[in-house]
Amino acid sequence: MTIAKPNSYRSGPDERGHFGIFGGRFVAETLMPLILDLEQAYTAAKADPAFQAEMNGYLKNYVGRPSPLYFAERLTEHLGGAKIYLKREELNHTGSHKVNNVLGQIMLARRMGKKRIIAETGAGQHGVATATLCARFGLECVVYMGAVDVERQQPNVIRMEMLGAKVVPVQSGTRTLKDAMNEALRDWVTNVHNTFYCIGTVAGPHPYPTLVRDFQSIIGNETKAQMQEVEGRLPDSLVACIGGGSNAMGLFHPFLDDPTVEIFGVEAAGHGLTQLHAASIAGGRPGVLHGNRTYLLMDADGQIQDAHSISAGLDYPGIGPEHSWLHEIGRVNYLSATDDEALAAFQLLSKLEGIIPALEPAHAIAKVMELAPKRSKDHLMVVNLSGRGDKDVPQVGDILRGNSK
């Protein structure tokens, strides 16, 4: 299928929240007035310099931005090709890129007078970021997390509880991220009057995919300026892992209209694309779930299928709608990495650079291991190191010692 190229890849969505056929607002009527309110509040906040100034203050002094753009010399030498830079989102307060978005949404919630915040979380990073900012601003916080993820991401569960959040293990369905999102939507429908739903990725009903992207775009904007400073030019390629796709969209978006920049998103191929996996673009097709139309893993009857990834943060049967559009229009190249490839990359980065990555960006590193050797030595490749591996240390330790599958 050929689709006409747009003048700009950065102008979406349209006013109804559509990126091509993707996106939209597929939610119960109860939520619609709230979603329209949120859209209005966001439009007003965006136009308000005081909002931006307040956010910039917290980004600098609370989150610790800008995050460094680090030249990974030993990894570069080892792979023998492209010059690899790591965008160090794992150095942010709370340990991942998730905090950028949560800060923005909590500022919005405050503007809207909401006192109760709910969130869904897979790896727990979004939950931790939300619990953190709720603590900082004295807001009630409830985090929905699949019971399976509560098991495999214990360190984050404990952190959230220490921060004063209530973590609700979700027992329905596959007991992972998609079910946590269902449960959060149910809570929102029930408590719509006083509750703000802080979504953790570039998915959900419009305006979430847009506002999360905007809040995360600081990653790409900083990268652009930092690369200009150290190398005097744009990078040649970008690589980021994709759960829902927020760290990827944050890095990619500012570069979408720079045609020389090659862009790669890396989905989780789990046990392999012909077996259980979480690669919605590679193994799914367009459908409607959680408020938006996007690529989804499903059966012939439109029932949503179980996703699987070693990484709880990538274990979701969908992807943000803007990614689906960027895939169909051919601007971004979507690849996938298996559990085993991610584990190997996790170990390689730890040993070569002294940086223990989260299992999520380990998927991106896994593809860098394939891509970088094929590029020339003056090729500048940026990988989004979306989070640090502290939360994964017990799980990976068990696997490496053979105590787990």
Next chain:
Amino acid sequence: MTTRIDTRFAELKKQGRSAFVTYVMAGDPDLRTSLDIVKALPKAGADVIELGIPFTDPMADGPSIQAAGLRALKGGMTLKKTLELVRAFRKDDDVTPLVLMGYYNPIYIYGVDKFLADAKTAGVDGLIIVDLPPEEDDELCIPALKAGLNFIRLATPTTDDKRLPAVLANTSGFVYYVSIAGITGAAAADANAVGEAVARIKRHTSLPICVGFGIRTPEAARAIAQKADGSVVGTALVDALKNSLDAEGRATAKTVNAVAELTAALAQGVKGAKQAAE
């Protein structure tokens, strides 16, 4: 266009009585039992039948209805078989209005045009698709109206007077007022608040207004029937079905009756409610 739904509400109006609307999940716990249940509903006093389309991720439904959907899916139910169930029901009953209720994805994957054609010939009268607000009317609502099916929209406590006209614009058959901001199976709203909401909606439309979510007992159904043109009961029927299953979740000799008996008791509560209110 006059549908079975229009005809039924016109009759009820003439009789001065409120409708009793039942919800059950298609294929719960298996196709055969489910068909027997649907057939039993009109005899037990249901005026309108809502038939759930099973879906893995029913985000506006509570645990009972989600479990019913998963039982049905486990039993091999699909959207295609849901339409077969409707066709089988229509062999003996050409008057009871039947509305499919569910989520958009299975329909989108089936193909909207093919679905509407197949639903119409199977004998479906209307659709309630929870995750299609008026903002997404182009998807299914407009094509459904063109295909001669009613598209029944939910109005909720958060739907204010400003928004109501948009919600009602392409609604037909009846308006489904969700009496609480919440999921199915949650606590019931109080009848007086419902009465006020119904009066408010009536200022914007002449369509019948049915009220659902949280009605479980004949008394509650009666109280709502006095305020609205119909009351909808779902979770209580689904729970009655579930309680009749064996340890493996299979139907037993009691299953069809369990649903029919509760339906009869609820219908008894609704009938005569308008007169009792006078």
